[in-house]
Amino acid sequence: METVKKVTFRIKRWIPEEGKFRIDAFEIPVFRGMTVLEGLIYIKENLDSSLAFRRSCRMATCGICGIIINGKPMLACATQILHLNSDTITLEPLKNLPLVKDLVVDHTPFFEKQRLIKPYIIRQDEGEEYWNPTREYKQTPEEVEEYLQFSYCLTCALCYAACPTSGTNKNYLGPQALMNAYRFIADSRDEGVFIRLDIVDSPDGCWGCHLAGSCSDACPKGVDPALAIQLLRKKVIERDLGYLKTVKGTSLVSPLPHIEGAKRVEPPKFTIRGAKKKAQEILEKYFK
Amino acid sequence: MKESYIRFIQYVLGAAIVILILLHLSLFTSFIGPGYEEGLSWETVSQRMASPFYDMLYTLLLFALLTHGFIGIRNIIFEYVTNQRTRVIISWTIWIVYIILLIYGMLPIIS
Numbered sequence: 088m089e090t091v092k093k094v095t096f097r098i099k100r101w102i103p104e105e106g107k108f109r110i111d112a113f114e115i116p117v118f119r120g121m122t123v124l125e126g127l128i129y130i131k132e133n134l135d136s137s138l139a140f141r142r143s144c145r146m147a148t149c150g151i152c153g154i155i156i157n158g159k160p161m162l163a164c165a166t167q168i169l170h171l172n173s174d175t176i177t178l179e180p181l182k183n184l185p186l187v188k189d190l191v192v193d194h195t196p197f198f199e200k201q202r203l204i205k206p207y208i209i210r211q212d213e214g215e216e217y218w219n220p221t222r223e224y225k226q227t228p229e230e231v232e233e234y235l236q237f238s239y240c241l242t243c244a245l246c247y248a249a250c251p252t253s254g255t256n257k258n259y260l261g262p263q264a265l266m267n268a269y270r271f272i273a274d275s276r277d278e279g280v281f282i283r284l285d286i287v288d289s290p291d292g293c294w295g296c297h298l299a300g301s302c303s304d305a306c307p308k309g310v311d312p313a314l315a316i317q318l319l320r321k322k323v324i325e326r327d328l329g330y331l332k333t334v335k336g337t338s339l340v341s342p343l344p345h346i347e348g349a350k351r352v353e354p355p356k357f358t359i360r361g362a363k364k365k366a367q368e369i370l371e372k373y374f375k
Numbered sequence: 376m377k378e379s380y381i382r383f384i385q386y387v388l389g390a391a392i393v394i395l396i397l398l399h400l401s402l403f404t405s406f407i408g409p410g411y412e413e414g415l416s417w418e419t420v421s422q423r424m425a426s427p428f429y430d431m432l433y434t435l436l437l438f439a440l441l442t443h444g445f446i447g448i449r450n451i452i453f454e455y456v457t458n459q460r461t462r463v464i465i466s467w468t469i470w471i472v473y474i475i476l477l478i479y480g481m482l483p484i485i486s
């Protein structure tokens with residue numbers, strides 16, 4: 088591909104052995120449409136094979152390639168170098184997450200916080216059908232609209248890295264987890280609203296947000312976590328004022344008629360040992 | 376107390392403070408009251424101190440401002456102090472100082 092110009096990548100690399108950052112500069116040839124991730128791959132293949140960064144899908148789907156590009160959290164695979172209009176591009180690892188090496192950070196605290204808000208459908212009628220589903224829950228297109236934008240989240244943690252509150256308060260649940268709590272609360276199939284409101288009603292939950300909106304600004308999928316947090320606060324106040332009474336999720340639709348030769352698609356197996364038992368315990372605690 | 380109750384009180388008091396401050400300013404200036412200079416004269420102030428309406432207005436304003444301010448301070452501190460035990464200690468300290476200041480502020484009215 089034809090080189091359009093040369094661009095310098097100034098990479099702020101975390102050196103774990105020394106416990107400090109080092110800035111390295113690499114000049115790379117840029118072709119039209121070349122992404123920052125392709126620039127990093129070029130460096131790794133041609134200039135410095137020790138450079139560490141993360142990527143998987145290369146199409147803004149997996150959410151693992153997030154880094155800070157010219158001061159803003161962005162997906163390296165979804166950012167074209169020429170669109171940055173700059174001859175020098177600074178790259179840094181994501182903020183607010185533990186550093187591992189160079190541009191790689193540890194996403195564990197981010198996913199731990201998402202896990203806390205129980206990011207799955209909670210049903211009171213759980214039983215055989217819940218664990219071994221045979222049918223679907225009813226949902227109208229209008230009901231899907233209620234949470235659709237929030238379901239586009241690809242857990243890239245760009246919002247988390249952009250959030251000033253996540254920077255000062257390590258216990259703050261963060262924009263993604265709070266947004267995800269609202270995503271499930273707004274889902275008409277879910278019946279876990281009170282469980283989740285108890286979790287987010289804290290100075291480290293929805294009340295910790297400063298409404299700066301940098302999370303929404305950073306999101307590559309157009310999700311608006313700042314809005315979701317305000318909607319969460321509304322739900323919490325509605326609960327306190329007694330507007331939110333029992334919440335009944337939508338019912339099951341009848342199974343499809345038997346089709347000759349059709350095979351039932353099995354749900355994925357639990358990957359974490361003991362997860363099913365733990366989930367059952369949580370449900371029993373709240374509903375029994 | 377649930378965090379949401381505290382935040383709800385904070386919002387309601389925020390709205391109340393705007394109304395009370397506007398009332399306070401109007402009563403001092405020529406908008407409703409006698410004008411700024413006369414409003415601050417010894418006679419006017421002593422007259423007002425003797426009136427139950429002004430007692431009520433300023434008690435409410437004192438309560439609203441102190442409560443709103445102290446909840447605000449608590450929220451800011453909580454952002455930097457994340458340990459639960461320390462938070463409880465800070466909360467108690469804040470509320471004790473709050474009660475002392477509230478009583479101190481109400482002394483002229485009580486006496």
Ligand code: SF4
Nearest residue numbers: 250296297299300302
């Ligand atoms: S709006 Fe709230 S969650 Fe979003 S960046 Fe600001 S403080 Fe963080």
Ligand code: SF4
Nearest residue numbers: 240241243244246306
């Ligand atoms: S809300 Fe947006 S920025 Fe945050 S994790 Fe999801 S996709 Fe990424």
Ligand code: FES
Nearest residue numbers: 143145150152164
């Ligand atoms: S590599 Fe998957 S989102 Fe960029």
